[in-house]
Amino acid sequence: MTRESRKPKTNWHDVKHAIDTKIHEDQRLFKEPLTIHLVTPMFGGGPQSNSIDQDRPIRESAIRGHLRFWWRATRGAACKNVNELSKREADIFGHTEQASQIQVVTHYEKNEVKRNSKVFYKKRNHPFPRYVLSNMKDETPYLMKAQFSLNIRLSKKTTDFELIKKEVEAALWAWINFGGLGSRTRRGCGSLYCKQFSPYNKRTKSQLEKWFEQKLLEYDIQLPSSSREWPTLSREFKVQAFPLSMISSWRSVIQTYETFRRRSNPYKKRGRSCWPEADTIRLLTGKAKSGHHIPYPKEKPFKYQAFPRAQFGLPIQFRFAPKDSGKDPDPVTLLPKGKDRLASPLILKPLAINQKESVGMVMVLQQPKIEALSLLGDGKPLPDVTDEQSIYPTATYSNNPLQDESGRTHSSAIQAFLHSKEVQTFCQKNHKNKH
Secondary structure (H helix, E strand, O other): OOOHHHOOOOOHHHHHHHHHOOOOHHHEOOOOOEEEEEOOOEEOOOOOOOOOOOOOOOOHHHHHHHHHHHHHHOHHHHOOOHHHHHHHHHHHHOEOOEOOOEEEEEEOOHHHHHHHEEEEOOOOOOOOOHHHHOOOOOOEEEEOOOEEEEEEEEOOOOOOHHHHHHHHHHHHHHHHHHOOOOOOHHHOOOOEEOOOOOOOOOOOHHHHHHHHHHHHHHOOOOOOOOOOOOOEEEEEEEEOOOOEEHHHHHHHHHHHHHHHHOOEOOOOOOOOEOOOHHHHHHHHHOOOOOOOOOOOOOOOOOOOOOOHHHHHOEOEEEOOOHHHEOOEOOOEEEEEOOOOOEOOOEEEEEEEOOOOEEEEEEEEEEOOOOOOEEEEEOOOOOOOEOOHHHHOOOOOOOOOOOEOOOOOEOOOHHHHHHOOHHHHHHHHOOOOOOO
């Protein structure tokens, strides 16, 4: 072995961190770095899909991307159009021809990362919500209960330190509480806790609602009355009455959503769905097993066509019972026309109030309306869905999931969920409830 080959390998990430902590101290946003805790499993986040990078599991580039998104959803909501938004965003975060005014600096202990890296198995009796992870492959790596430090360094060219600080802090507040790291963050994976930005030990529903409104005022977040061309934060913020353990509150909010989304025949544990999509696909394909040519419930208009659950995010794959192969339709995938996916406007996650406790939270992002849908299947080509009534339906019939407890029928599936008996029950659950 040569002398050169015995030299220890230089870890440039640690070198960079050492330099960052010693210079430009006057430009750091926080005198002491923020300590951020990962409180639910983080899946993905590495340079390759469904991977955890052992050397760099927390990537500065990923955090910058999250801060951009949440800045648009908060402070960026005041912009009147995309051009104004793009110009202001470039002023803060930069673009190809303009340097950014901020630099993200992170640090983490590699031994801790290796110690907390695990592998997901579907068959293992894990405590995580199965509805969220049903499509996860066996032996998918994830990171659990890690922590890292974060600071933001502002450019020397920053002309208004306090203004840029407010812009960045608003994005940090939203990202830490409503976002996360890795994949499936809108369903609670990769959730975060940071004492400086989380609702530290606010234990009641009224305290949390007051905290939310106070933060909107503190960061001067001007939420629009109607949707912009990009997702923005809304005042649709619902939480449980009392805190639970991190995983229990996560399971509770996901179970609430799952129960609403899977509403079926109320008279049977397993029966025909009260949602209209399955009957719509039968009508469009001309295929239905015996007895299913007639819509369910019977009060539903005979040629009623609607896909309201598209509002919860796309794609959606509809599969009919295998034993009915050749009678009921083959699998059909619902997509936004001209696109592969549409992110859900619903955020369902545990909102951490300390490192161990949280409240289940429902948050809604205000997004532009869906204009058209495409149906892809193996059979004959299916027509695109372009009628607004088919995406935002208003038909009334018994046991319609879009009808709330007061009897009002919502064209918005999101509003129907927020006003549903499931969400009303969820918001009343306390620490004595079992999950």
